[in-house]
Amino acid sequence: MSLLSVRDLTVKFAMRDETVTALNGISFDIAKGERLGIVGESGAGKSITGFSLMNLISRPGYVDRGEILLDGEDVVKMSDARLRELRGDKMAMIFQDPMVTLNPVLTIGQQMIETLLAHRKLSREEARQIAIVKLREVYIPSPEERLDQYPHELSGGMRQRIIIAIALLLDPELIIADEPTTALDVTIQADIMELLLELCQSNKVGLILITHDLGVVSQMTERTLVMYAGQIIEAGRTREIINDPQHPYTQGLINALPQQTLPGQKLRQIPGNMPSLTNIPAGCPFNPRCEYATDLCRTKVPEIIQYGEVQVACHEVERLHAEGARQEQNA
Numbered sequence: 001m002s003l004l005s006v007r008d009l010t011v012k013f014a015m016r017d018e019t020v021t022a023l024n025g026i027s028f029d030i031a032k033g034e035r036l037g038i039v040g041e042s043g044a045g046k047s048i049t050g051f052s053l054m055n056l057i058s059r060p061g062y063v064d065r066g067e068i069l070l071d072g073e074d075v076v077k078m079s080d081a082r083l084r085e086l087r088g089d090k091m092a093m094i095f096q097d098p099m100v101t102l103n104p105v106l107t108i109g110q111q112m113i114e115t116l117l118a119h120r121k122l123s124r125e126e127a128r129q130i131a132i133v134k135l136r137e138v139y140i141p142s143p144e145e146r147l148d149q150y151p152h153e154l155s156g157g158m159r160q161r162i163i164i165a166i167a168l169l170l171d172p173e174l175i176i177a178d179e180p181t182t183a184l185d186v187t188i189q190a191d192i193m194e195l196l197l198e199l200c201q202s203n204k205v206g207l208i209l210i211t212h213d214l215g216v217v218s219q220m221t222e223r224t225l226v227m228y229a230g231q232i233i234e235a236g237r238t239r240e241i242i243n244d245p246q247h248p249y250t251q252g253l254i255n256a257l258p259q260q261t262l263p264g265q266k267l268r269q270i271p272g273n274m275p276s277l278t279n280i281p282a283g284c285p286f287n288p289r290c291e292y293a294t295d296l297c298r299t300k301v302p303e304i305i306q307y308g309e310v311q312v313a314c315h316e317v318e319r320l321h322a323e324g325a326r327q328e329q330n331a
């Protein structure tokens with residue numbers, strides 16, 4: 001059985017003049033211990049997906065329809081009390097900026113110990129010992145001393161390690177990490193990702209990794225969802241998505257990777273921008289930027305279908321595949 005099963009999730013924002021659809025009927029599953037990447041350009045709906053899973057969408061946003069089943073229980077319909085139990089205990093979220101999670105006026109120890117005491121029947125000393133073990137797991141040196149420090153006394157990298165320790169504090173089944181290293185120096189980004197991967201593997205914790213970086217997704221995850229304008233446009237095993245993408249948008253993202261560019265060559269950006277949610281084009285939302293778009297693409301929204309190893313929402317996938325194969329033969 002899936003750990004998490006998202007069905008037809010639709011999230012809207014009621015703005016003053018109109019209601020915009022930020023997530024438009026997305027569905028996906030994640031198994032226990034599985035690592036899933038969510039990629040796409042800025043504004044695709046990646047963060048809104050993460051927030052929805054934790055039931056953190058607040059006004060003017062709301063879940064319009066759909067379900068988010070966590071071990072069979074619908075997160076959308078949960079009471080606040082049940083949500084408080086589940087957050088941290090079953091799933092935890094790591095945000096881009098550690099200071100969103102850390103309280104600047106409490107020591108690291110106070111924050112970790114209070115979290116443990118709120119969820120578990122433990123003495124203060126037992127909670128302190130667990131906090132020390134968790135800090136050791138994320139390679140924080142002298143953890144006993146760190147417990148008495150305030151967040152501002154620590155470096156950015158150290159704070160993000162502590163955030164990972166806090167996410168793992170209650171042994172959750174799923175961690176949702178939203179661009180967890182974007183706010184950090186490039187030199188320590190890889191270390192933090194490696195740590196996250198190691199801990200998810202050793203603790204058998206599921207991971208949803210939200211990022212715009214396909215390189216990171218290929219290192220960290222087993223399956224990938226590609227999002228565009230609030231929809232999933234391609235999904236499948238990460239290896240397949242990276243090596244043999246079917247949707248022209250995914251192909252564009254991969255061609256734009258620096259590794260795909262020769263020295264001195266310009267990066268191959270996808271022309272144009274993602275549409276604003278107030279102005280989504282008719283048909284396939286990607287059609288104005290797609291060099292293969294036909295009249296059908298401009299009028300009818302493609303459904304997501306199984307195509308070979310992946311699921312893809314593109315009317316022209318068969319034609320493009322056949323043309324690609326022909327070009328390869330002629331090469």
Ligand SMILES: Nc1ncnc2c1ncn2[C@@H]1O[C@H](COP(=O)(O)OP(=O)(O)OP(=O)(O)O)[C@@H](O)[C@H]1O
Nearest residue numbers: 013022040041042043044045046047048049212277
């Ligand atoms: N509080 C809000 N009020 C109104 N619209 C919102 C709000 N938050 C998000 N949206 C809409 O939802 C869209 C998707 O936002 P989301 O943060 O999920 O994008 P993203 O893919 O995570 O992008 P990024 O990589 O920049 O974080 C936004 O472009 C915006 O139109």
